[in-house]
Amino acid sequence: MESKVQKVAGNSHASHAIFGNNVDILEEILKHLDAKSVGIVSCVSKGCQQAAESEYVWKIICTHICPSSVFETERLQSRVATMGGFKRLYTNFLHPLRSYSHHKHCSSLNEDVIRLSLSLFSVDYYERRLESLRTRNASNFKIHSGITAIDQSPDSCTDIVQKSMKENRRACFI
């Protein structure tokens, strides 16, 4: 590796070293690429991996493959950001649907695929939230009820769980 770097003449040695780690510049380059290439570039170096995670890049990729300007509205952009981000939207939903749709060789997606992806993306977000609530409630249940739960009849156990969930639900949405 060292000898390769030495072969480069003049200023280029310095600028190559900067280039490989300059995440801002790498993002500016990646935004011109398709999704598949960005995925591949993420394996090149730490700087490339960081740039390939950038929401700035994935927002542009998603916007390019959508025929209408649906991803360009601020409202939708902030919703997508809250629910997991454009990278997750693409890799988990747009990409698989795109692979199976009739238009897999087209550069842009049809409206139905986009709508379906957004719906599934929302469902995925709420499922993850529900799961984290369940996990939190399960651990709270263990704290509140302790060993006495073993002596309780099944009906009373349900009461304890429901009471605990009610308390937590109130806490979560305050």
Added chain:
Amino acid sequence: MVKECKVKLKSSDDKIFEVDYAVAIQSQILNNTLGHTGCTDSALPLHNVSSQILAKVIDYCEYHVNASSTISEKDVKMWDQEFVKHLDQATLLDLLMAAQYLGIHNLQELTCQTVADRIKDKRPEDIREIFNIQNDLTPEEEEEIRCENEWAFEEEVSP
């Protein structure tokens, strides 16, 4: 009001270049500097840009200052493509860094697009080779990233 004065620029290796005001202000950095100081006789030092690269940047800016009003968009695009076509990787990267440093938006976009075109459809090993990027990932880290991005490495499957 169009300023008629000349602007002197000094490269990192101390060569002086003289350009028209209109050419110089295509760089956001120079635009800001000249806005404060006005036209002076002293040369503006550009510590991060060598004479070889500065000459190319000036070529680009001189063409584009005249192009906006007189030449068709199609011809401008063709000129741009010719401008970057035969650049070796090192020069292309140097030009990209210079465009970013000087704040020349359209040159930055052009060089970024060109680098992207050269990266597209290449494997990680090839990209490292072409652009002389050091692999600072451990084999485990690289494997983990490949697994996370498995979808990108898959061949297209027909339904």
